[in-house]
Amino acid sequence: MTVFKLKTPISEEEIRELKVNDVLYVTGTMVTARDAAHKRALEYFEEGKTLPIKLEGLAVFHCGPIVKKEDDKWIVVAAGPTTSTRMGQFEDEFIKNFKVRVIIGKGGMGKRTTDAMKEHGAVYGAFTGGAAVLAAKAIKHVRALEWSDLGMPEALWIFEVEEFGPLTVAIDSHGNNLFEEVKKKVEEKRTTVYKKLGV
Amino acid sequence: MEIQDTIEDVAFNLLKQAVIRLPSDVKEALQRAYEEETSEAGKVNLKAILTNIEFAEKLNTPICQDTGTIIFYVKAGAQARGLEKVEAALRRATKRATEEVPLRPNAVDPLTRKNSGDNTGRFIPFVHWEITDGDSIEITALPKGGGSENVSALGMITPGEGIKGLKKFVIDAVIKAGAKPCPPNTLGVGVGGGADIAMKLAKKALLRPLNQPNLNPDLRKLEKELYEAANSTGIGPMGLGGKFTVLGVNVEYAHRHPASYPVGVAYQCWAARRATARINADGAVEYSTHKAR
Numbered sequence: 165m166t167v168f169k170l171k172t173p174i175s176e177e178e179i180r181e182l183k184v185n186d187v188l189y190v191t192g193t194m195v196t197a198r199d200a201a202h203k204r205a206l207e208y209f210e211e212g213k214t215l216p217i218k219l220e221g222l223a224v225f226h227c228g229p230i231v232k233k234e235d236d237k238w239i240v241v242a243a244g245p246t247t248s249t250r251m252g253q254f255e256d257e258f259i260k261n262f263k264v265r266v267i268i269g270k271g272g273m274g275k276r277t278t279d280a281m282k283e284h285g286a287v288y289g290a291f292t293g294g295a296a297v298l299a300a301k302a303i304k305h306v307r308a309l310e311w312s313d314l315g316m317p318e319a320l321w322i323f324e325v326e327e328f329g330p331l332t333v334a335i336d337s338h339g340n341n342l343f344e345e346v347k348k349k350v351e352e353k354r355t356t357v358y359k360k361l362g363v
Numbered sequence: 364m365e366i367q368d369t370i371e372d373v374a375f376n377l378l379k380q381a382v383i384r385l386p387s388d389v390k391e392a393l394q395r396a397y398e399e400e401t402s403e404a405g406k407v408n409l410k411a412i413l414t415n416i417e418f419a420e421k422l423n424t425p426i427c428q429d430t431g432t433i434i435f436y437v438k439a440g441a442q443a444r445g446l447e448k449v450e451a452a453l454r455r456a457t458k459r460a461t462e463e464v465p466l467r468p469n470a471v472d473p474l475t476r477k478n479s480g481d482n483t484g485r486f487i488p489f490v491h492w493e494i495t496d497g498d499s500i501e502i503t504a505l506p507k508g509g510g511s512e513n514v515s516a517l518g519m520i521t522p523g524e525g526i527k528g529l530k531k532f533v534i535d536a537v538i539k540a541g542a543k544p545c546p547p548n549t550l551g552v553g554v555g556g557g558a559d560i561a562m563k564l565a566k567k568a569l570l571r572p573l574n575q576p577n578l579n580p581d582l583r584k585l586e587k588e589l590y591e592a593a594n595s596t597g598i599g600p601m602g603l604g605g606k607f608t609v610l611g612v613n614v615e616y617a618h619r620h621p622a623s624y625p626v627g628v629a630y631q632c633w634a635a636r637r638a639t640a641r642i643n644a645d646g647a648v649e650y651s652t653h654k655a656r
């Protein structure tokens with residue numbers, strides 16, 4: 165296990181250094197995006213429209229944050245990751261079209277995303293599920309709120325973050341998927357566990 | 364102070380305590396898991412959990428952004444005053460906590476998809492009643508996270524399979540749940556009664572502190588076996604591999620119909636939020652899971 169601290173924009177070369185089980189901390193610009201934002205971003209791309217922010221080299225966070233406004237400034241109260249599988253239908257195109265380098269969420273993603281990460285150079289960083297305060301503390305500043313018509317949790321929040329993590333590299337850019345590896349091992353162990361229980 | 368106001372204040376405090384600070388037995392179990400975990404990814408994630416718990420306490424904000432569906436367990440002394448006012452007071456406390464703590468509004472109409480915005484709605488907060496001796500009222504708040512609720516399981520196993528069938532069903536549920544409920548979790552297992560009763564007992568089992576052994580030696584043995592089996596699956600913290608998939612297994616049972624053998628499995632998050640207090644007849648309040656603040 166190696167600990168990496170990367171600053172955005174992150175290059176393909178930098179991201180290809182990472183292997184599953186490494187730990188990553190990201191400093192720089194991070195954008196939240198859930199289903200609706202992914203869908204709209206891809207529609208924009210199709211139509212040749214420019215996005216509110218250039219995503220190349222940035223980190224995308226599957227998160228619907230709790231945010232409050234104080235003296236006209238946005239403060240992030242809680243920002244835990246949401247389950248990433250829901251974004252699986254969009255993520256391969258998203259990585260290909262926008263060249264994002266880090267996708268952050270919980271629970272992992274499937275083969276389509278893993279293949280896209282291998283081809284275009286990106287990783288999936290698992291952030292500890294439920295650790296919303298830890299995440300919020302690393303968000304130093306809300307740079308902008310875009311697409312607020314999608315609703316607060318679904319909107320694009322553009323954050324400046326400092327050492328956002330720890331992210332466990334669970335999918336690397338070499339075709340490895342830690343969640344799938346664990347699942348496979350668990351499946352292999354199933355009969356041993358049964359035996360231990362005498363069933 | 365009128366009894367309904369005391370109840371409202373106590374319930375508000377319980378919700379606030381529960382979502383911000385974990386009971387000490389849960390913190391201790393997580394700390395021990397961190398020390399004993401051997402997988403690197405597991406250790407990293409348990410450390411993140413412990414740091415998150417500390418930050419939440421320091422900043423006085425909810426541990427997890429999902430502050431759950433609000434459930435109360437009330438043990439009402441038959442001689443206690445104001446019992447008819449309890450449910451309304453719990454609703455008011457829930458609305459207040461949603462605004463002031465704040466809690467995430469999590470009560471959605473299943474038909475219209477409309478979020479009530481204040482965590483109340485039809486049958487929500489849900490109140491489980493138990494009538495006891497005496498004149499005090501004990502209230503437990505259980506803000507129940509959605510991600511861990513989604514992997515609950517109910518099995519109507521063949522009575523002939525008996526306890527073996529039960530063990531298999533529980534382990535299958537753990538393997539199926541995988542990374543989804545943010546492991547390590549506490550597992551509640553309810554056996555017998557009927558479908559609804561098994562589920563109710565399973566969830567109620569989550570209220571027993573992790574450091575409080577089952578008083579029934581047979582169940583204690585079963586809990587230990589299930590605990591060891593769940594932790595030998597290798598799912599580990601956050602499903603990234605490791606020793607700690609569960610922090611504990613609590614079993615509750617009821618007698619069953621000869622022809623049926625219901626098994627309920629309820630999941631609690633690592634952020635195992637619960638808080639209890641007792642209101643005595645003279646209005647004095649004793650908080651048992653958290654010190655009053």
Ligand code: SF4
Nearest residue numbers: 294427508510545632
């Ligand atoms: S499963 Fe529990 S700990 Fe995980 S995000 Fe949901 S409520 Fe929080």
